[in-house]
Amino acid sequence: MPHIVTLTLNPTIDVATSVPEVTPEHKLRCGPVRRDPGGGGINVARVVRELGGEAIAVYTRGGATGSQLEELLEEKGLLRRSVPLQDATRESFTVAEGTGAREYRFILPGPTLSEREWQRCLDALEDVAVGATYIVASGSLAPGVPEDFYARVARLGKRLAVRVVVDTNGPPLRAALEEGVFMAKPNRRELRDLSGASVEDFATQAAAARELVAQGRAEVLAVSMGADGALVTTRTAQFRATPPPVRTYSSVGAGDSFVAGMTLALARGQSTEDALRWGIASGTAALLTQGTDLCYRADVERLFTQVKAEPVSRP
Template identity: 50%
Template structure:
């Protein structure tokens, strides 16, 4: 398979737990605690590894929480390049309310990066880009990092004859699209914000995704629509897939799993339709797991087969 590199400048130490009911004005004593290394690109690399592939993860890290984060990465034996920063790696806290199956997610702001630090991240990416491979730039940008950071990554990627996939929102997404990328994966809300329209019908959603392809902003636009399924737009047309019916426990990491499965399959030489099917399967499989846990390989392969059977 072709090599894969992922980029994460705002990783998060994910902490998750559960409680019977969330209430105010008293101590809430939670159940067992789970910790994991989160953040867009790192999660993508973890999913690639879980599904039998391998990706190199470049990530910024610092402070005591960063030390814990780095240990978790090492424990998973994930190939990685850690770029040290002065600030402390952010944390996120997810609580599942077992009595209602509601989920509460608290995501802290990342540390501010100096110009020297974000440029060091960019340099690490440039040195690691696999010629002819794939680069996934995913997740939010922390304070201090310019909105065109992913566009710069896309430019460097193109110079190495590699393909860049971007999962971002707001100005970071707009700048990347202006540069031109291989794939973007917006949600309906993120795409609506980008085009400045509601996109409250399937026709408007497909039209907006197709317009990005026609403009040369992206070769593929994977539009995730939650329970309504997903759409893949390209120059060859539109592919729609439903979401398999499963018991949803948590949506944390579902988008990262989607991207991880897609990039793995195209790196393996599969066609876009197969990659899209794997992506929907992986995103769905992740919703079956609690807290911040990612997809399991057997669930992904089972759901892939189920989606393939529907298409036959």
């Protein structure tokens, strides 16, 4: 049984292409097209496998695009368990403009799940997660899924004695943290929303993260800060790490790569400090790939040696 199980309620086929220039009204002739299986948990599972770990992806699929998603996942060699839907799996697409490679990302809403369908996702997760070490519930919720769905996943994890990692936003993230999870990955805006306080500078961000951990909402809180790196907080320690400078080709999947690198390191028994370094290295490596491709192991291992995690002074 793999140590890591991922859950994707609203997967997608990620389509990436390019145009010389984005202009209104005119037909835009696109370059070569790349298609990848996507969605938060699926991306995490892909990166875990790339880094030499083993994960099993639980996800929904429906219609012709759902069949194509199955084919793409088969090509990636992922262990998986799908939950069939009546409606079709969504597509999302990224368009890179010109030599500067400015990205335009278009995210479709996805199929609406019935109560029976989202309940079957919980049932499938429970079947697969028995004996696992981590559940990574990542990405947006599909229409029709209740806002407390990830909180239900957190309760399931507690019942199975499996650590739950949540990477989402808005009310679903708040509900999950009210239930309590092992790890969550908000960004700075989400940290402000969760804490209800102004977190405009690093000191107040660090204080807000410590307060959320002290309240028992998460044992590990990893706050992503974009180009400024990430801040990781536990009850006993706090570390900050910044990414090494690289040329960015695409930011697609960088956050999912961060979660995968960190979770896999923790599953391997590494320290929170080193897990943060692996997360930063994985997220940074994803910036080096084109379109909807994700990180490569050689890049991650090279960048890991360049990442330093600095302890944050606690008042």
